[in-house]
Amino acid sequence: MRYKQIVIVLILLLNLSCITVFSQKKTPSKKEVTLISNEAIKLMKAGNFEKSLIKSRLVLSYAIALKDDNLIASAYNTIAANFDQLSEYDKAFFYYNKGLAHANKTDNDELKNWLNNNLGNIYCFDKKQYEKGIYYYKKSLQYSTKIHDSSQIVFTKLNITWAYFDIGRYEEGLPYLKYINKYHKKYGDESTIVALNMLNGMYYNYKNDPKKALFFFQNAIKLGNEGNEKSDLSYSYHEFSKFLLKNGDFKNAYKNLALYNDLTVELNNEDKLNKANVAGINLEIDEYKREIDKIGNEYKTKEYLLIQEQSRNKKIVIGIISGLLLFFFLFYIFSENSKLKQKNKLKDIQSQVHQNIINASINGQELERKKIASFLHDNISALLSSAGLHLSTFTSKNQIISQEIIKTKAILEEAHDQVRDLSHELMPTLLARFGLFYALEDLCEKNSNSAIQFNYAIVVPTKTRYNEDFEIKMYFIIMELLNNIIKHSKATQAKLTIQENNKSLQIEIEDNGKGFDTDKFYILEGFGINQIKARINNLKGTIAIHSKIDSGTSVVIEVPITYQKKITTSVFPSQ
Known part of the structure; x- marks a missing residue:
């Protein structure tokens, strides 16, 4: 008894000491938060993305406490840049937008320039939405012009040229290319020299001037092999192979295409090394x-x-x-x-x-x-x-x-x-890009046929997004239940109903099938119900199954919603 009493007293004292320590903890000053932010940026540039993200999120929490939009925008920018480097473009896109929303409340035109430029990169090179990408590039160009950043002006115009050329609008991109050719030597960066030569080669290929096109393509590949711009070198091989194919040099076209494929595989493998291992x-x-x-x-x-x-x-x-x-x-x-x-x-x-x-x-x-x-x-x-x-x-x-x-x-x-x-099928594109409700609507439509019709009813805005893992788990739980209806119920009509209630997602799946005796359900095989229950327990939710023979089946699920986490990091974006 005395031993238990002593333990209880020690626990109480430990709790009191923790409360005292936390109550004395103060938010760091703006100068101290800026120093932590700079550390996060250095860690990201050194390739230590995990530590950079941890520090960036710490910066975000402090910046929010200080109500400093400039620090908040910078923190979001760093988080996005880390995800950009890890090829997690959807997450990077989300945090770049969060950062831009706060940056627009400040007079930090340099940060606005970077955020708009990086959003342009994601729209053009990941989402392939060139019109939106060009819009953000031009917004970036406005800010770099406003702050008289000549090197950034050259860099942004190079991106705009690339975007126009990539969709075959060469005449619209030509004025920007002329500007870069004129000022790149004075204000440009060695990291973009490969891209510049490639763009000139693309333009002269379009103008049917093979001599000049050949000169610039060969120069781009030479400079790319001398430097470390693997991505630009990869594009150069690809565009050069198109040029050679157009001019009937099939052998060299094939060689350059093979080099492009090898380099692309190498870049993909490097991306995968940065991601978490199962x-x-x-x-x-x-x-x-x-x-x-x-x-x-x-x-x-x-x-x-x-x-x-x-x-x-x-x-x-x-x-x-x-x-x-x-x-x-x-x-x-x-x-x-x-x-x-x-x-x-x-x-x-x-x-x-x-x-x-x-x-x-x-x-x-x-x-x-x-x-x-x-x-x-x-x-x-x-x-x-x-x-x-x-x-x-x-x-x-x-x-x-x-x-x-x-x-x-x-x-x-x-x-x-x-x-x-x-x-x-393993990871639906609609689920990753547009969210749970678009994916479920598509699932019901795909499973409907002349034998069975799946009706979809939802009272939640279709564009609503939750935490990524939460959406994935809910999607596969519902997919498994719909598969059970198709395989076992012999139903002709089924309905999926979804609504939110008190921060919980309520899901009801009904069918007019043959039903079963719920008292003997434990002896049925092939329904995967144990795994479904384990998944729902994992989400701290509940499931209720109601069924009678020849009277159909109803499954009701209620799961607490896991919303998207507000994580942040501050760093000047990847280019």
Whole structure:
């Protein structure tokens, strides 16, 4: 008893000391926050993205406390730049927009210039929405002109030229190209010299001046091999191969296309090295196991000591007069009750750790889906496309038309389509880009046919977005339930209804199928209900299944919504 009392007193004292420390903690000054922000930028430029993100998020929390829009915008910019470097373009796009919203409240034209430029990069090179990209590039150009930053003016006009040329609007991009050619030597950067030569080559190829085009393309490739601008060198190989193909030099076109493919694969592999490895989840599970073993051993030791203490007390009580027998009995009951509580606590901890292991396994499956989908889309699909292009180049060069080649091309196209479909099935594009509700509407539409009709009803704005992991988990839970209807229910009508209530997502799935006896549901196989329940438990939600034979089935799910986290970092964006 005395031991337990001492432990309780120590815990109370520790809590009081923690409260005192936190109550004395003050928000750093603007100067101190700026220093932390600069550290985050240095870490990002050194390639230490994880530490940079941690410091940037710390900067954001301080900046929000200081209500300093300039620091907030800078922090969002750094977070976005880290995700940009990690090729997480959707996240980068989100935080660049957050940063721009705060930057527009300040007079920091330099930061506005960077944010607009980076949004232009994402629209042009990731989203392929060139009109929007050019709009942001021109906004960036306005700010760089306003602050008289000559080097940034040259850089932004180069981006605008590239965007126009990439969509074949050469005459619109020509004025910007002329400006760069005139001032690049004075204000330009060595990192853009490869791109400049490539753009000149593209323009003269468009003007059907092969001599000048050849000169600039060869110069771009030479400079690219001498420097470290792999991305620009990759584009140069690609555009040069197009030029050679246009001029009938199929052999060299093929060589440059192969160099472009090799360099693209190398760049993709470098991107993947920066991303989290799924093996980390296995390490986390092992850590959970070690932790529960440690806790279990500690409780066994305490339990053993408690039993020893009880044994000594019993020996002492046996020698005491009969008047103390009642006291002994009461003490024994209390000791047994304490022992039972210790065992129950241990069981609760083991149960919690088991649940954590299941949760980690489920999260690992989702992460593996994303990784496999990305690999299929970025590598296998690209290889199949490349193979098709090689075959087209070969047939064009050798003027060979045969049934075998035609069938081979058809097989490659079919393989490419199947890989793309599998990638989208593992991680739907609509889900990643537009959110849960667009993806579910598309899922209902795809599953509807002459045999069964899926109706979709929602009272939440379709554009609503939640936390990315939350949306992925909810999508695959609902997809599994819809698959059960298709495979087992023999229904002709089904309805998916979604609404929000008190920060919870309420989902009801009904069908007019054959139904089943819920009292015997545990003996049915193939429904995957245990995994669905585990996923919902992982989200701290509830599921209720109502069904009767020949009266259809209704499944009601309620899950607390996990909203998008407001994370931030401050750094001048990637270019």
